[in-house]
Structure formats: C-alpha cells, structure tokens
Amino acid sequence: MTKSLFTVAFYNLENLFDTYDDDLTNDNDFLPNSVKRWTPKRYHNKIRKLGFAISNIGKAETNESPALIGLAEVENNLVLDDLLNSEHLADKPYDYVHFDSPDERGIDVALLYDTTVFEVEVSEVFPVHIYDENGSIDYTRDILLVKGFLYNEMVYVMVNHWPSRHDGELETEPKRIAAAEQASEIIQTIKNENAEAKILIMGDFNDDPFSNSIKHLMNSNDLYNPMATLLSDDSGTTRHFDEWNLFDQILFSTNFFETIPNRLSFSSAALFDEDFLKQYRGPFKGAPFRTYVGKKYKGGYSDHFPVYILLEQN
Secondary structure: OOOEEEEEEEEEEEEEOOOOOOOOOOOOOOOOOOOOOOOHHHHHHHHHHHHHHHHHOOHHHHOOOOOEEEEEEEOOHHHHHHHHOOOOOOOOOEEEEEOOOOOOOOOEEEEEEEOOOEEEEEEEEEOOOOEOOOOOEOOOOOEEEEEEEEOOEEEEEEEEEOOOOOOOHHHHHHHHHHHHHHHHHHHHHHHHHOOOOOEEEEEEOOOOOOOHHHHHHHHHHOEEOHHHHOOEOOEOOEEEOOEEEOOEEEEEEHHHHOOOOOOEEEEEEEEOOOHHHEOOOOOOOOOEOOOEEOOEEOOOOOOOOOEEEEEEEO
16 A cells, blocks of 8 residues: 655744834844845745745655644744745645744744645644743743644644743753743643644754753653754754754654554654755855844845654555
8 A cells, every 4th residue: 555755844934024113022123224124125035935945845755845834933924924925835725823922022933734634623822931030021932732633633733932042051941941841731731631642843942852851841741853863963953153953853742653544654854954955155054044144144044954754644
C-alpha cells in the first residue's frame, strides 16, 4: 500500500510588520519614516520572498506545499492576509488562526493551514505569566492552541515563541522555564480530556534542544524531539556571530511513532536551509539571509531557517 507524505513546518518570519503605525504597540522601527525606512516596497518584497519560501518547504519530498505552518513574529491579520495573497501563495487553499497577544512589540504567533486537509475545531490562546525583578508583568507572546482534524485525524497543535535571550541566556532562562511550565499545563489539560491525544508542539523556543527549558518540557510530557540531531557546529536555524543555535523546533507526543492504518505517523525531520535562504558571501556566508542587520537593510528573508517534519499516512 502506498504511503502519503505531508509536511508540518515552523518558521520565524523576523519582524513581519506592516508599514502603518499602531498606537497600541512598539512598532516605530518599522515605519516608512523610521531609521530603518520600512517602506511599502520593502514590505512587499519581504512578503513575496516569504511566500516563496513557505510554498517550497518540504515540497521536494511531498510535491506539495505544507499542510500546516506555525509562524512567529507576525504583527496582525493584515500581514497574514497580504502573505496569503502574495504571488506564490495566492493559488494555495490556505487560511490561518491568529490572535493578538500582549507582547509589547506587537509580534504574535499564528498557524497557517491548508483548508483541504485540516479542519479547525477549536482555537484559543494561553498567556505566559512572567515577571521582572521588580514584580511587574513582562508581557510576552501567548501560546496558541489549535485543535482540528488533519487528514481526518484529531490533532492538537501548539505554536510557541518563548522569551528571548536578549538580556543574557542565564539571566532570562527562568522566563523560558515558565513558558515550558505553561506549555506543560496545556498538554496535561489536553491529556485529561483525551489520554490518547496526538500533540504537535512547535515554535521558536529561544533555547536549543538540550537546554533546560526544552528538557523540562520533554521530560514532563513524554514528548519526542526529532530536532535534537539537527544542531551541529556548522548547522542550525539561526546564527549569532560564529555560533549556531537551533531555537526553532517541532516536538510531538510519542504516539506519532505508532503505525496504524489510515493514521498519521512520524517519518523524518529536517531544516529547510536551501541556498536561496542563505547569505551568499562575506563573513556570514551560509547564515540566514536577513531582512535587516541592525538598522541596515539587506533585503533577505528572515534571520531564521524554517524547520519541518514529514508525517505519513499508513
């Protein structure tokens, strides 16, 4: 019997802001009159490039664009609408799930899905409660949970973007541990409702597969992380100076290893680090081809590579 392969992906889009001022968020760096000069031309160039990248994730193996794509760093519904109406996605049957989060910069997570293969049943968001040293709330991205039928099988998809390392890896680690604990609470709630639930947990975790926050998430919830083997000295999803990190990951409940007729099972995992997504010259050759480096416009895609897994239907 022939097996069918399907792609589930995650991609941090690096500051996908529109060009309009939002008084409720700190988007002032991404306006036409800002120092970065985020003009409509630059915006639509990025939209077009991201659409091309997304449409090709996993296509070499499946001959199709992804069934599901988790996204990070999207500002609002407008940028998602523009993305889906862009040149390389306009003919794809995609829709999305998105909620505005309390993140101070106004960047959120979202889930794109192929409406012909995924049917949303329920979607909701869960805040991550973290605090600064003075006790004030440190607003960050919510965790998005989408429950639906993927190829007629119930799955739960969690999309994450955990607190950054901006103020130091060790200094900010407690914030990512808090995010891992919130994610664990969501998983336990799902399992209380459905002990056999199939769960996909994807995101930019701002930690590597062997970091304490990810180990906490895995060990508390009987999860498998296929991304653990993809990080090396010369390979990852994002690069800071000469060091690679693999912050972008897709984990899943271990029942994706079960091979049952007409059910989805795990096949393989990979980085989507095609040459067109890479810096092609200079000291950072091979690193992700970014839209900006500091305030300097480069015209690239993102400072992260996408990741994906292949699921097969037996």
